[in-house]
Each structure stands twice: as C-alpha cells, then as structure tokens.
Amino acid sequence: MSLLVVGSVAFDSVETPFGKRDRMLGGSASHFSISAGFFTDVRVVAVVGGDFGEEERKVFAAHQIDTTDLEVVPDGKTFRWFGRYDYDLNVAHTLDTHLNVFAGFQPKLSQASKDARLVFLGNIQPDLQRGVREQVANAELVALDTMNLWIETTRESLQKTIEVVDLLVVNDAEARQLADEPNLIKAARKILSWGPKTLIVKRGEYGAAMFTRDGYFAIPAYPLESVFDPTGAGDTFAGGLMGYLSSQEKLDEAALRRAMIFGSVMASFNVEEFGTERVQRLTHEEINQRFTDFKQFTHFENIPFDRAVRAAQ
C-alpha cells in the first residue's frame, strides 16, 4: 500500500530578491515525493538524464523514496528550469526551459507502481496523465494537478482526464480559467459536475479551500514573515496532502481536512528556503507543531448569538 507520483524531476536555477541558486534538485515529482515521504512510502515515476547523479539519488534515498521507476536516459540531459521572482513572490518569471529528456517522457509503471493505493498525477501533458490513470485501475484515490498551459492548449484532453480522477488540485486562477467562470464557488460546482468528487484550490498567501458535492472547507495560510523561494510550494502542498492521506485507513472528509492542513504546513516550510532545502531537513516535531498552530489559528467556540439572553441582562 503506497503512494505513487508521476511528474517531473528537474534541475532548477532560481533567482529571488534574496539570493540565487544554480542547478537545485526540483520538478514536481521531487518536491512532491520529498514532502510525502514524511508520511508514507512513495514511489516516483519520472525521467532523468545521465547528469542525474549520486547527490540527487541520496536525497531520494534519505526520504525512503522508491526510485525503481525513475527512468534514466544515459545520453540525455535532465529537464532544466530557469526562473526569477521579483518582490511579488506570487509570480514566477520563467527565464528559460530546457525540456531535454522530459520532452519524450512516456511514464512506465512497474507492477508495484500499478498497485499503488493512492496516485498523484503531477503536472504533465493530460494524455500522459490519462495513460497512467488507466494503468492504476485499482487505486483508491487518484489526484491530478495541471496548469494554464494545458488548459489553453489541450483543453479537451484535459477535461477527459479530469473526468476520470477523484481529486483535482489546482490554484484559484486555474480553477476559474478551467471553468471559464470568475466566481470560485460557481467554478468549483462546474468542475465537480465533470466527475471528480473533490476539488482542492490553492490560494497562496490566502490559504486553500476544498469543495465536495455538498461540503466546503477553507483554511488560511500559515502566517510567514518572509517568503524566500515559492518554487515547488504547490507540489509540496500536494505531497503533504497525499502523503498524509496515504497514512490513513479511511479517506473520508475528516481525513481530507487534516490532509489539507498537513499540505499547508509542508508548503509553509518549503517557501522558507531555496528549493527543497528546508523540507529536506524537517522533523516530525516541527511538522506537528505547525499542525497544532493551525488549530490554534482557526479555532473559535461554536456559541450562536442568543438575543433572549442579551435582552434579559
């Protein structure tokens, strides 16, 4: 019983107002699996080039991430992303993208991967995501991420893919664009009508919201005085979310709610340093402390207003 992620493994070069890093381990599958590894056993399906070395393997190994299905193209190069953030850290400016071996990525699943209980289809071309989805017919929960590029260029295929997953995890601009509807609540209802039982919307510094057929749950973000590098925050959130779910026997609404908190906790650590640096050295005590903080930040007593009592005073 394990969690499978299909996505990208990359080398990222990132500049922010606070510094820069060249050739850090990045990509959706990396951020996701390192985050999820704190909660469950994770298997990665991705592709890398011959330049993917011992140092990177050690990071996965240190988090007990199974890389059996990490395909290596010895004479190819690993996906590279070059990005910059200005003071508005909400907006990533892509300076350059070298798809390299990722351009020809065809996810190949071993039997163990096909038997995964939970599956996260990271942000790759929707046809590829659907191909993987068909190979994990017995998965208890399949989640999907996507991006504006696929909404704009492969909308039909993307919608077919959304129809066959259980959970969609996107940011709020993507949810509105996907549904072609500016009101998020209406957008959510439309997306759920296509098939998924659950929609989780990431809202950056404003937190996250979960929509189900007849349920709604919303949380603020963990309050941070400084955000250093937001790269991978969404995948780190998804990793905490899915990793926690994978540790739970029952995938009910109560578990999903706690999973969103763990996802937010993991994302809050991710943005505090470059790349996966902060998350790599996290402890369970630190994770649980922020989980408990979240309870403290959001709790209020359920005491309705009683006019009769007031009038009598």
Next chain:
Amino acid sequence: MSLLVVGSVAFDSVETPFGKRDRMLGGSASHFSISAGFFTDVRVVAVVGGDFGEEERKVFAAHQIDTTDLEVVPDGKTFRWFGRYDYDLNVAHTLDTHLNVFAGFQPKLSQASKDARLVFLGNIQPDLQRGVREQVANAELVALDTMNLWIETTRESLQKTIEVVDLLVVNDAEARQLADEPNLIKAARKILSWGPKTLIVKRGEYGAAMFTRDGYFAIPAYPLESVFDPTGAGDTFAGGLMGYLSSQEKLDEAALRRAMIFGSVMASFNVEEFGTERVQRLTHEEINQRFTDFKQFTHFENIPFDRAVRAAQ
C-alpha cells in the same frame, strides 16, 4: 452600556452589472448601525441634511438605533455618493461625491454617547476621530476604521489617532500601505507596535485575519455564488463585530474570534442585495445558521501525525 458609532450617513446611487439603485440609504454609520443593531443597543453620531426624511428614520427606528445625536442641518443636503462596480466587484469606481453637510461635520456627543462602553470611529478625517476618542475616555474598547485617502493625505494625524485606539479594522491593502510593508504579517507587527492591542484585516473574498501581540486568527469568507453589491460590506462587518462584542461581558480573544465570525456573517448577507436591503430584513435564525456554517467550514480534528503508529501498521 451601549455601542456608539461615529461616521457618515449618505444617499448612495450604485450601478452594478446586475442592476442599479438611486438614492439608497448608505454611509458607514448606516451600514454599521443596522448590522450592529441585531446584537446590541446602538447610538449614531452623524450629520444629515433636510432631505433626510421619515422613510430613512423608520429604518433606524426599526432596528432600535438611537438617533438622538444624529445632527440635522435643515437647509443642507445629505452626503451623496455615486458609484459603479464592473464584473470585478472588488473594485468600487466612484463616479461622483457630493460631501454636502458632511464637509462641515463636527461630531457632537451627548452625555449618553460619551458614556458608551464600546465605540467605533468610522472612516472620517483622523483629527475628527481623535476628537471623539478624547470624549469617550471611559470606553472599554475603541475601534477605528480608515482609508487610503487619509493614509495618503493625513498620515501623521492618522498615526496619532491609531496610537490611542484599541482596535484597528482595515482591509489588507490599507494595512500594507499604512505600514509601508508588503508582507502582511510584518505590516501587522509594525502597526501593533504603534499602540493598538488588536488589528483586524478584512480580505474580501479571502476572509479576514486578526493579529494581537502574540496571537493570530484567520477565517475564510462565507462562500457566495453571487455577489450583488459590495457597498458597505466593510462597515457591515464592523457592525457585526462590534455589535456582538457589545453583547458580551468579557472582551477577550475568544469573544473577538466569535465577533469576527458574526462580522463576516453580516457582511456575507450585505453583499447579496443592494445597499442595506438584505441586512434590514435578516432574522437571528439566519444569522446563527451562517455562524454555525462557519464552524462547519473551518473545523478539523486536532490529531497530529504519528509516525510510530504508521510504521507499526
């Protein structure tokens, strides 16, 4: 023991993509007091012209709002605001403003008003706000609203006023502008260092957050499928907040948290129809239903992740 509000009473003419209304009862003191009237006894200090008639007085009377200190300038005209909203209902476009009698507003407080337990200084010129604050020396809690105009034109006076109040209620753009700091958490810390014990930040569709010296509380907005007219939402929020506090014996953090929920509930009703129309005919059952909904939307079980348990399974 009552709640005093000092602010504007106006006639608003509003156009939205969904319709228009001419000469509705508006202004900060109107929205605030009608909302607060559901929870406590409210007194209004404001100024109107001879055109303020029986119909408007009836609205205040219907909510048991004390208008003894509502000054009438018989040969003057009531403040008028003309505004428009496009599909982005977050942005109000002012088409015209006739200050009329509001231009010479000098708040005059009766002894009963000076004895108010709680005071809300609505968005007026900061010197006037401070003048009122000095007259309510025994108030248990004085709250302040302001706007970008005063931050830009009377920053020094505004800061002196902020220094002598207990609670500041602003939106997030105002908080960042006031502190000249893009990070909201840092901005909040800076503002609290000036004197107020509490800062409440309104974030529109993203909810609201409360900062104290060593506390943080954040809530989402009530999820609405359609927003009709956001005029007065901020004052309606403040009315629910302060009105509920006024009904409580202890003004502690727990009461403030519940007060924020009631403020959000009242604001959620306000935006569903033009002006004060929806709030005017609210029932306590409707208010308490949304309060309970808020609990449902934000609750999760406080169960930290237990790696040992997982590993043992």
